[in-house]
Amino acid sequence: MIELKNVSKSFDSNQVLKNISATFKPGITNMIIGGSGSGKTTLLKCMIGLHDIDAGEINYDGVDFSKLDFKEKIPIRKEIGMLFQSAALFDSMNVEENVLFPLNMFSDWSMEEKLDRVNFCLKRVNLENINKLRISDLSGGMKKRVGIARAIAMQPKYLFCDEPNSGLDPKTSIIIDNLIREITIEYQITTVINSHDMNSVMEIGDHIIFLHQGQNWWEGANTDLIKAANQEVNEFVFASKLMKSKFQ
Amino acid sequence: MFFYHFGKYLLFLKNVFTKPENFKVYWKEIIREMNLIGVGSLGIIAVISIFLGAVTCIQTAYQLVSNLIPRDIIGVITRDSVILEFSPTISLLVLSGRVGGSISSQLGTMRVTEQIDALEIMGVNSTGFLVLPKIVAAVITIPMLVIISMFLGLMGAYIIGPLTGVISGTEFISGVLRDWNSFIILVALIKTVLFSFLMTSVSAYQGFYTKGGALEVGESSTKAVVYSSVLILFADYLVAQILL
Numbered sequence: 001m002i003e004l005k006n007v008s009k010s011f012d013s014n015q016v017l018k019n020i021s022a023t024f025k026p027g028i029t030n031m032i033i034g035g036s037g038s039g040k041t042t043l044l045k046c047m048i049g050l051h052d053i054d055a056g057e058i059n060y061d062g063v064d065f066s067k068l069d070f071k072e073k074i075p076i077r078k079e080i081g082m083l084f085q086s087a088a089l090f091d092s093m094n095v096e097e098n099v100l101f102p103l104n105m106f107s108d109w110s111m112e113e114k115l116d117r118v119n120f121c122l123k124r125v126n127l128e129n130i131n132k133l134r135i136s137d138l139s140g141g142m143k144k145r146v147g148i149a150r151a152i153a154m155q156p157k158y159l160f161c162d163e164p165n166s167g168l169d170p171k172t173s174i175i176i177d178n179l180i181r182e183i184t185i186e187y188q189i190t191t192v193i194n195s196h197d198m199n200s201v202m203e204i205g206d207h208i209i210f211l212h213q214g215q216n217w218w219e220g221a222n223t224d225l226i227k228a229a230n231q232e233v234n235e236f237v238f239a240s241k242l243m244k245s246k247f248q
Numbered sequence: 249m250f251f252y253h254f255g256k257y258l259l260f261l262k263n264v265f266t267k268p269e270n271f272k273v274y275w276k277e278i279i280r281e282m283n284l285i286g287v288g289s290l291g292i293i294a295v296i297s298i299f300l301g302a303v304t305c306i307q308t309a310y311q312l313v314s315n316l317i318p319r320d321i322i323g324v325i326t327r328d329s330v331i332l333e334f335s336p337t338i339s340l341l342v343l344s345g346r347v348g349g350s351i352s353s354q355l356g357t358m359r360v361t362e363q364i365d366a367l368e369i370m371g372v373n374s375t376g377f378l379v380l381p382k383i384v385a386a387v388i389t390i391p392m393l394v395i396i397s398m399f400l401g402l403m404g405a406y407i408i409g410p411l412t413g414v415i416s417g418t419e420f421i422s423g424v425l426r427d428w429n430s431f432i433i434l435v436a437l438i439k440t441v442l443f444s445f446l447m448t449s450v451s452a453y454q455g456f457y458t459k460g461g462a463l464e465v466g467e468s469s470t471k472a473v474v475y476s477s478v479l480i481l482f483a484d485y486l487v488a489q490i491l492l
Contacts, residue, residue, distance in 0.1 A: 048369050049368075049369070050365055050368065050369070070373075073371070074371040075371075077368075077369060077370060077371030078370070078371050080369055080370075082366065082369045084362045084365070084366060085362075086361055086362055088361060088362040088363050088365065088366040089363075090358075090363055090366075091361075091363075101370075102370050104270065104272075104273050105269055105270050105273055105370065105372055106269070106270070106370075106371070154370075
């Protein structure tokens with residue numbers, strides 16, 4: 001479980017996050033949504049330690065991650081899997097080497113065991129027999145799936161996904177969404193997804209936080225989202241004609 | 249601004265030289281980098297060394313017009329110029345464009361495509377993992393390249409001297425061996441190790457802290473080449489002043 005308590009973050013005089021508190025439970029897909037500039041990416045980067053926060057707490061199962069130094073953070077970081085918007089795969093390595101990388105770095109398994117795990121993870125994301133392909137040879141959807149395979153290689157307790165559907169066609173988006181949800185439930189991972197894709201939100205958003213002007217403006221499930229009595233939430237959710245015709 | 253970057257550079261080096269998470273993975277990276285930096289640069293170093301040696305021989309002969317000066321002095325001057333200056337300094341200036349630019353653009357691209365963030369989130373010391381193998385590989389392989397460069401430079405002079413008639417092969421060999429002092433090889437190697445370290449670390453620093461996109465990656469590479477070239481020349485002066 002990840003718990004945020006009054007998290008604030010400023011860049012110079014611009015306060016991007018204002019006293020954000022929230023709880024992300026394991027086994028469900030937690031989503032952070034909001035318009036551009038609402039602070040979603042900053043919040044995610046604060047949660048994974050890429051930005052230091054100015055005030056508040058970020059607790060990973062009771063341990064305040066924000067107060068730890070680089071070395072103290074390592075044990076928690078080993079339990080974090082991250083899927084980046086661009087997948088952030090190492091392009092000097094092939095598919096197999098990418099998924100193998102965290103295992104090589106942090107496990108003392110034999111090479112046979114590590115390769116078994118790599119093949120298992122690739123199979124889990126429906127990618128088989130592509131181990132030796134270069135990253136530049138993969139499609140956008142395949143890159144995201146390799147990114148997921150790398151993220152789950154170390155059997156993480158926490159999974160973060162930054163805009164997992166950006167740049168993907170609707171069909172591939174649904175495949176990626178379902179994959180993240182299945183993995184979350186199967187391994188009881190605490191998953192936090194940063195998205196502004198309403199299709200994803202309505203498909204897999206078990207617990208949603210709506211950020212507006214750096215604040216936790218609204219919180220609830222996707223079924224409550226379409227009934228929310230909040231002007232900013234309604235403007236965001238029903239911005240597209242499709243959502244209007246479907247739910248209003 | 250200078251002190252800000254100097255301090256940041258020192259902290260960067262501190263992170264580079266922390267204990268690796270996994271020696272085996274680092275060792276593989278060092279071998280890979282040795283291949284890229286060393287073997288990959290052999291061709292260009294060979295070409296420039298042969299020509300530098302040949303040109304030094306011809307230009308030295310051009311300036312020694314008096315019959316009172318023995319011809320083998322051309323060999324002495326060519327030997328000292330090639331070993332002390334051209335092989336370590338000119339080679340490193342060329343390598344700062346080839347290797348330094350490549351290091352900076354590689355790390356800059358990794359930064360803007362979030363690959364460095366991915367390493368950090370995994371708990372990997374990204375500075376150590378990405379930069380230490382490059383520095384170690386450069387400090388090991390570039391002195392080897394420079395030794396090859398010295399040999400090829402002298403060979404270039406040995407071939408072109410008799411070919412153009414400015415000096416005979418025997419006179420050239422006699423000049424190269426005249427008053428031989430191994431200390432010049434040591435000075436050249438000290439220079440090379442220092443320049444290799446400066447070139448890789450400064451280029452890595454420029455690339456590692458790139459912010460923005462493709463344009464900024466290009467700017468970082470340019471800065472890496474310019475700063476490392478200037479620092480190499482400055483260090484060249486210091487070493488010459490101190491050791492010679």
